[in-house]
């Protein structure tokens with residue numbers, strides 16, 4: 113699946129493989145594989161991915177998978193945020209969080225929390241997720257919400273091993289529904 117790129121050439125300064133604008137994204141690797149995004153788009157992408165990283169890694173109580181999500185409008189204003197966790201008032205006690213099989217049934221994904229908590233129409237909005245792109249279950253709801261662009265970091269090999277099939281189905285759904293998906297390489 114080919115990823116759309118803007119074709120503009122202004123670049124973010126990159127030092128030692130790390131962008132000075134982001135703590136988690138390897139922009140040099142992205143540009144090598146996909147060409148460069150416009151300076152403005154990349155600047156905001158990196159900012160909101162960093163925010164998704166902060167939200168997921170700091171706020172999610174999930175001991176193994178901490179997901180952060182940010183939804184913005186076309187003017188880069190934040191509409192909503194979310195992270196993965198149990199529904200409101202449902203006890204997120206350690207015994208439930210540690211049991212992976214049981215946990216999956218309780219947890220609401222970060223993307224869905226961000227969509228549900230948004231208090232405005234999401235038509236044309238952008239969704240940012242960290243540390244991986246949306247799963248197939250979330251993809252359907254993202255499409256139905258009107259979100260038009262999904263920006264994430266590339267999943268690691270371990271994540272692909274566990275959720276690869278779901279990512280692939282989500283990819284197909286986004287492609288067919290004309291949702292633009294950008295995946296930035298993470299800093300190793």
Ligand SMILES: [Zn+2]
Pocket residue numbers: 221223246247248249250251
């Ligand atoms: Zn999901």
